[in-house]
Amino acid sequence: MTKHQHDFQPSTNSQPLLEIHDLRTYFFTRDGTVKAVDGVSLTVERGQIHGLVGESGCGKSMTAMSILRLVDKPGRIVSGEVLFKGEDLLKKTRHEMTAIRGKQISVIFQEPKSSLNPVLRVGTQLIEVLRIHEGKQRTIKRKDAVEQLRSVGIPDPDRRVENYPHEMSGGMAQRVMIAMGMACAPDLLIADEPTTALDVTIQAQVLDLIRKLRDEHEMGVILITHDMGIVAEMADIVTVMYAGTAVEEAPTVELFETPLHPYTQGLIASIPVMGQVKERLEVIPGNVPNLIDMPPGCRFAPRCKARIEHGLTRCEVEEPHMIEAKPNHFVRCWLYEGES
């Protein structure tokens, strides 16, 4: 069974593939504590593409890296739960985590060319994943790598398997990354801005490929992007992040039709109407607050026009909570809270 992209219904009886509860990842730097991820909760079902959007620096990548427990020092996951198939990844041993990475959860990154090791042939890098996780040291051969390359639509895979990353284009390298990510048929694929570095036609091909693989393998996908156009096209459900927190979550159609959070409204208003994808979301005036000295109330308050229009006073004092304003539509904003 393959789900159509926009008719997602959260299943209530079966366990979700991934459930993140109130995740917090901080960087303890000399200048202070950078709260890169500060209270993110989200759920990913099998066969679902979960979009994660927000401006640069809002903590999207760190959320993803926290799932894999690959946050570099001085960063540390300070609290929360990452339930993958019901088990908390934050409680796994290092050894158990290496067995999960690349096998059950894979990532593809934004800059495909620099994400591949420049001194190893792409074939070698592909075979490596299989050898680590499938354990068949000797039986895994070049032809398996060729097959993987073929499955992501790389032309002439027999020759390409011998290439070094610098001999490939960005789009080709991203296909290799995807092939590597898909090699062990993971349950969850995290795509961190997979197309940002690619030109538009290649971008569409790569997105198509991700969607196709999702359909074939029933895998869950977290699609990180700051491009609302991509979200609209790809995601079943969307979480909007702002300054380290999730501010809104809703099924894609619902989110685009009735965005609740003033930040989301700004984001959607910033989408150019006729085709042509935008590079950056810069239409909302003002800047993301410093993640070290977060304002005490709502993080969006300094940039929020709705606050003034509605004459809300507690925005700058008290942080709003994530509430279910409508069925399956969550938002963190005082406009919808406490007005019973």
Add this chain to the structure above:
Amino acid sequence: MASYLARRLTLAIPVLLGILFVTFSLTRLLPGDPCRSALGEKATDEICDAFNDRYGLNDPIYEQFRIYISDVLHGNLGESLKFGRPVTELMVERLPVTLELSFFAMLFAVTVGIPLGVISAYYHNSSIDVGTMIWANIGVSMPVFWLGLMLSYVFGVVLKDTPFWLPPTGRLTAGQSIEPFYVAWGLNVDGDALTLPGFIANINTLNALLVRDWDGFVDAFKHMVLPAIAVGTIPLSIIARMTRSSLLEVLGLNYIRTARAKGVREMGVVVKHGLRNALLPVVTIIGLSLGSLLSGAVLTETVFGLSGVGRILYDSITGRDYTVVQAFTLIIAVFFVFINLIVDALYAYLDPRIRLE
């Protein structure tokens, strides 16, 4: 890859000619009179004239240079002004000692230095890292001469009669000898043809391996341990520091994140994905530190009573023994050009992007 190396090889020729020219000029420009250095202050003008005639020193400089180059190309490095013996003979005697010492010193520096750097980077900012780097910093500033004396004192004198004793001087224990391989193999060599076999036979450890004389090998090797440590300590420290910093830099790159995300174990990430990329600057440093290694070897030979090129080079320079100075400088330069070629080849092996240039 082959064409890349061929190009490098071609580039080496003008370099060698240049070196030939520079050393030739430098020695001629040095103040001092070769005749009186060789024959003593009392040598008369007539005697010196004959001396200069004999060694071509009365010819115009450019003529001397032309003759010199032509001689070198014919494998004739001339005769020592002081000893009256062919320079090649001196080389066969002395050079193997220095080469053997340099080789073991480098082996020590590389096989200990790189792992130390890796461990340090792996345990970045831990006490292991800090401790290793403190030692590396001490090592870099260690005076070779002093270290040599200390080592020979501790291992040769203090630890005498313990299993840790190591010979503090010489190349072989008195009475021990290793049969030259060309004799053992029944090769019939003599005279001029002896040069190369003689040279090889004079590298004691190699010769011992060739004739499968294990006792001889162990003995020769033991004599190399202390001098090799003394000479190798500075390059070891440099290599360890370079490996660490280069590796730390590489470990922050995107493809390392990819490797971790693939499920590669941390050691595999560091060694397989990190180290090979981090080795490029380390290889450069190794090539460069050969210079300090040679000068260290020259100094250390005296401490450990090894008769390598150190002493003879010093004597030839002070004694204006032009031919010897030129010959050894040339050999050292050839050695460096050769090392540079190896470095280039290693580069190309380590980084596929270089092969294409």
